[in-house]
Amino acid sequence: MDLNRLVAYSLRIGVFASALLSMLGLLLWAAGGFNGFAVVSGSAIVSALSSAFMGSDSGIIYLAIGILIATPVFRVAISAVYFVNAGDRKYVLISLAVLSMLIFALVSGYAG
Amino acid sequence: MLGPVDVLVILLVSIIAGLVGALFGLGGGVLIIPFLTLVEGVPVPLAVGASIVSVVATSSASAATYVQDHLTNLRLGMFLEIGTVAGAITGAFVAVFLPPSALFVLFGLILLYATIVMIRARGIDFPDNVMPDRLSRILALGSQYEDHSLKRVVKYEVTRTPVTVFVGYLAGIVSGLLGVGGGIINVPTMNLVSKIPVKVASATSNFMIGVTAAASASVYLLRGDVHPLLAAPLIIGVAGGALIGTRVLKVTPPTRVKVAFGVLLAVISLLMILKGFSLPVVL
Numbered sequence: 001m002d003l004n005r006l007v008a009y010s011l012r013i014g015v016f017a018s019a020l021l022s023m024l025g026l027l028l029w030a031a032g033g034f035n036g037f038a039v040v041s042g043s044a045i046v047s048a049l050s051s052a053f054m055g056s057d058s059g060i061i062y063l064a065i066g067i068l069i070a071t072p073v074f075r076v077a078i079s080a081v082y083f084v085n086a087g088d089r090k091y092v093l094i095s096l097a098v099l100s101m102l103i104f105a106l107v108s109g110y111a112g
Numbered sequence: 113m114l115g116p117v118d119v120l121v122i123l124l125v126s127i128i129a130g131l132v133g134a135l136f137g138l139g140g141g142v143l144i145i146p147f148l149t150l151v152e153g154v155p156v157p158l159a160v161g162a163s164i165v166s167v168v169a170t171s172s173a174s175a176a177t178y179v180q181d182h183l184t185n186l187r188l189g190m191f192l193e194i195g196t197v198a199g200a201i202t203g204a205f206v207a208v209f210l211p212p213s214a215l216f217v218l219f220g221l222i223l224l225y226a227t228i229v230m231i232r233a234r235g236i237d238f239p240d241n242v243m244p245d246r247l248s249r250i251l252a253l254g255s256q257y258e259d260h261s262l263k264r265v266v267k268y269e270v271t272r273t274p275v276t277v278f279v280g281y282l283a284g285i286v287s288g289l290l291g292v293g294g295g296i297i298n299v300p301t302m303n304l305v306s307k308i309p310v311k312v313a314s315a316t317s318n319f320m321i322g323v324t325a326a327a328s329a330s331v332y333l334l335r336g337d338v339h340p341l342l343a344a345p346l347i348i349g350v351a352g353g354a355l356i357g358t359r360v361l362k363v364t365p366p367t368r369v370k371v372a373f374g375v376l377l378a379v380i381s382l383l384m385i386l387k388g389f390s391l392p393v394v395l
Binding site: 011037041042064068070071072097098102 | 114119329
């Protein structure tokens with residue numbers, strides 16, 4: 001499969017999954033009587049994500065947000081693998097540079 | 113306190129924002145930020161946090177279509193992302209040190225700048241005899257695409273790449289600060305400076321925005337500036353709107369696209385500047 005189609009599919013699946021989960025989260029919120037949501041930060045986001053699997057409405061929306069943010073990151077990772085296979089060293093380096101900055105953003109944001 | 117009505121209204125507005133965003137190579141944040149701050153009265157950090165998440169959705173949804181149509185220059189996009197992502201991280205960290213009024217004025221000024229550049233840029237859609245610079249040759253950035261309205265294959269070269277990378281860094285800062293994609297800065301620069309046809313510039317900018325916004329979105333998310341009840345309707349609406357928007361770009365002539373774009377941006381930028389100077393802007 002060529003890079004164009006690979007990238008297109010992964011982007012579509014990520015956004016679709018995220019939009020569906022957002023919808024599910026909002027429906028559960030409506031079913032529960034529109035209760036207020038707590039906005040969480042840092043390591044509390046990890047517990048919010050795990051609460052999604054227990055059917056928590058805000059947890060499911062946090063999961064949707066997480067999947068959405070991961071979608072372009074995943075796209076860069078696929079591109080890196082593709083360029084490795086194509087033997088294009090310049091673009092392997094470029095993809096890895098972008099990927100490491102994205103990981104830095106996550107790690108530094110998590111740390112504070 | 114966000115109620116069901118707010119969520120529903122945000123959902124509808126974000127469908128429109130997603131459509132417009134996809135049409136003009138923007139993330140849609142350009143419309144979402146003024147809406148959330150001016151109309152819904154959402155505090156600036158939460159508006160920016162929600163908007164930047166929705167920008168990831170718009171970009172990814174519409175980028176998928178452009179990429180499949182080979183309108184996006186993947187190599188160019190990947191390369192320019194080095195600048196935009198570094199800028200986005202810078203912007204997201206600096207944002208907490210700036211007062212909201214400064215962000216309003218900055219938002220308005222940047223929009224105004226983009227409007228002027230885009231309106232003046234009319235007529236140089238398909239630059240000929242462009243000599244690629246050294247970097248562009250090494251990285252093989254030039255490419256071609258099939259123009260559906262012209263019904264022919266357009267070949268193009270990329271020139272003055274370092275300038276566009278640097279401007280991309282600045283666009284990334286703006287994106288991380290204001291919760292927009294940065295397409296308003298990237299598209300005109302790619303077109304005017306690097307001589308990339310506007311459709312390719314638009315599609316490639318859209319592609320870059322996803323990764324750029326993901327970088328600053330993760331900073332906002334972990335900082336606690338992403339409200340689930342703002343983000344959820346935005347994600348749903350914007351993703352839906354973007355899917356329709358990419359169908360329109362293929363048939364709309366570039367000149368009309370830009371004029372419509374310019375008028376819209378000018379109005380919004382004036383409103384945001386007024387708000388920044390604490391004038392009672394009521395919508």
